[in-house]
Amino acid sequence: MTGGRLDVASLAAIDVHVHVHADTHGHLALDDELGAAAARYFKGDPYDPAVPDIAEDYRRLNMAAVIFTVDAEAATGQPALSNSEIADLAAQHPDVLIPFGSIDPARGTAGLKLARRLVEEHGVRGFKFHPSFQNFVPNDPAVYPLYAEIEALGVPALFHTGQTGIGAGLPGGRGIKLRYSDPMLLDDVAADFPGLTIIMAHPSVPWQDAAISVATHKANVYIDLSGWSPKYFPPQLVHAANRQLKHKVLFGSDYPLIRPERWLADFEKLEIRDEVRPLVLKDNAIKALGLA
Numbered sequence: 625m626t627g628g629r630l631d632v633a634s635l636a637a638i639d640v641h642v643h644v645h646a647d648t649h650g651h652l653a654l655d656d657e658l659g660a661a662a663a664r665y666f667k668g669d670p671y672d673p674a675v676p677d678i679a680e681d682y683r684r685l686n687m688a689a690v691i692f693t694v695d696a697e698a699a700t701g702q703p704a705l706s707n708s709e710i711a712d713l714a715a716q717h718p719d720v721l722i723p724f725g726s727i728d729p730a731r732g733t734a735g736l737k738l739a740r741r742l743v744e745e746h747g748v749r750g751f752k753f754h755p756s757f758q759n760f761v762p763n764d765p766a767v768y769p770l771y772a773e774i775e776a777l778g779v780p781a782l783f784h785t786g787q788t789g790i791g792a793g794l795p796g797g798r799g800i801k802l803r804y805s806d807p808m809l810l811d812d813v814a815a816d817f818p819g820l821t822i823i824m825a826h827p828s829v830p831w832q833d834a835a836i837s838v839a840t841h842k843a844n845v846y847i848d849l850s851g852w853s854p855k856y857f858p859p860q861l862v863h864a865a866n867r868q869l870k871h872k873v874l875f876g877s878d879y880p881l882i883r884p885e886r887w888l889a890d891f892e893k894l895e896i897r898d899e900v901r902p903l904v905l906k907d908n909a910i911k912a913l914g915l916a
């Protein structure tokens with residue numbers, strides 16, 4: 625154990641969107657073609673940190689990180705990184721890491737049991753979904769038992785929304801369908817599971833107005849601001865973040881493809897009201913993640 629308990633009062637910020645790209649044996653979350661395409665899309669250097677590297681990076685910044693992989697094994701054939709290994713490694717760094725799990729909805733009933741085990745035995749604090757990459761429609765009733773289980777476990781569900789770097793620039797986008805990441809599909813889920821906290825990830829290009837509407841209308845829906853440098857945020861998102869969504873928007877980077885240092889430097893220059901900045905950087909996450 626490297627650090628003490630999570631002490632939210634002393635943290636500078638909470639990054640709610642951090643990807644684990646590799647396990648400690650060097651297995652990667654994305655196959656080579658998808659990994660290279662994502663790095664090109666984000667114009668970054670390939671960097672595939674494992675959990676201990678992430679802990680070190682965030683401890684240096686005095687920030688906590690919500691970490692996860694994406695289990696898209698059924699759609700891609702790429703074996704998923706182990707959720708329990710990620711959570712157990714995160715437990716060695718409880719001062720900076722907050723583990724989420726990822727369950728491919730294609731796992732069916734086995735996925736329900738896995739969700740419960742991850743929360744109750746491995747300290748997982750939420751779940752990440754990527755409907756385009758995992759190839760499922762978010763409001764498909766077949767996925768509802770999994771949402772019901774997550775709602776009963778009392779932890780949030782974070783969904784990728786909008787365009788994705790995964791498959792970008794490849795023929796047919798490698799078969800990945802953007803439509804499944806339309807945030808309006810999550811409006812159904814939010815309505816049908818009022819006790820489930822939903823975090824819609826990213827500026828939802830090209831559906832930004834829909835995302836703002838859903839987050840404005842549904843008390844249980846938040847927006848994370850990861851995946852785009854703040855200098856490219858759609859103006860209506862900045863407008864809403866300063867006003868009706870000031871308690872609903874969360875700092876997220878999309879590390880390692882976007883580093884928190886870069887995101888924060890660009891956020892500094894964004895026209896966000898002074899009293900809203902601490903809400904975005906930390907306070908809203910404390911509420912959405914149930915850390916209070």
Ligand SMILES: [Zn+2]
Pocket residue numbers: 641643784825878
């Ligand atoms: Zn993501």
